[in-house]
Amino acid sequence: MAGDTGNTLKTRYVPIERISFIDMKEMYGLYEKYYQNVSLEVFVKDMSEKSGVFMVRRTLDQQVVGFSTLKTVPMNIRGRAATGVFSGDTILEKQYWGDRSLQTAFLRWMVREKMKRPTRMLVWLLISKGYKTYLLLANNFKRYYPHPDGEHQDLAEYVDHYCERLYSGSYCSERKLLDFGENYSALKGAVAPISQDMRDGNVKIRFFEERNPTWERGTELPCVGVFDRGTVQAYLAKLWRKRPRRLRLAVRPAAYE
Numbered sequence: 001m002a003g004d005t006g007n008t009l010k011t012r013y014v015p016i017e018r019i020s021f022i023d024m025k026e027m028y029g030l031y032e033k034y035y036q037n038v039s040l041e042v043f044v045k046d047m048s049e050k051s052g053v054f055m056v057r058r059t060l061d062q063q064v065v066g067f068s069t070l071k072t073v074p075m076n077i078r079g080r081a082a083t084g085v086f087s088g089d090t091i092l093e094k095q096y097w098g099d100r101s102l103q104t105a106f107l108r109w110m111v112r113e114k115m116k117r118p119t120r121m122l123v124w125l126l127i128s129k130g131y132k133t134y135l136l137l138a139n140n141f142k143r144y145y146p147h148p149d150g151e152h153q154d155l156a157e158y159v160d161h162y163c164e165r166l167y168s169g170s171y172c173s174e175r176k177l178l179d180f181g182e183n184y185s186a187l188k189g190a191v192a193p194i195s196q197d198m199r200d201g202n203v204k205i206r207f208f209e210e211r212n213p214t215w216e217r218g219t220e221l222p223c224v225g226v227f228d229r230g231t232v233q234a235y236l237a238k239l240w241r242k243r244p245r246r247l248r249l250a251v252r253p254a255a256y257e
Helices: 021-034 040-048 101-116 131-138 153-166 196-201 203-211 229-242 245-256
Strands: 009-015 052-058 064-077 080-092 121-128 221-226
Touching: 009 064, 009 101, 021 040, 021 052, 021 064, 021 080, 052 101, 064 101, 064 153, 080 101, 080 153, 101 121, 101 229, 121 131, 121 153, 131 203, 131 221, 153 221, 196 203
Parallel strands: 080 121
Antiparallel strands: 009 052, 052 064, 064 080, 121 221
16 A cells, blocks of 8 residues: 555544444445444444444545544543543544554544543553454553453453443443353354464464454453553654664664754
């Protein structure tokens, strides 16, 4: 996609009250394309309960090719106030998988949110019915739960807190899974299957399936990640490593002036 402005993407955050009917139809078209057991009525109802949406558009024609819903959730764990940022459905057209426009826009939004209350804990809350969503957390956060190595068990309380608050009738605290029943929307089988090679080659994908063995039916794995300076630094370092080597060498001397 480099150099082809027709295929570049731009993401911006839109408050829910500014989402137009046309936007809603385009988003539902994507949702229906990648999920089964869906309905426009449920989609609109779920959307109305969110704070806003990250809209991903193709710059060539402004077509919506992805979106991610967001809701802020005040939290208090053992007397410590925190702000939870809950991500709902996240969809990106398959041809753009790997594009970082959405991730970069989300990072910027989180940085601004953190700057509003620097001393308050800021956590990302998400539920994952597919491994790709889980990897967004596991590959970009230093402190997150559930963790393949069993780390950060203290964050389990945050999972219990928001799941019991938002989904009390569907949450199993023992299995740490959300089960919305047989008619709940699920990824279509061919969208993001897990092969044996993927299980063998990626411990995080294998762990996701072990924790959510019924993901194909639509059960959700609730997760939490702590957004702090380490998260931002790790993400920026990853972007730096992905830059072409000639660009990294061109700017390196400036770092030592």
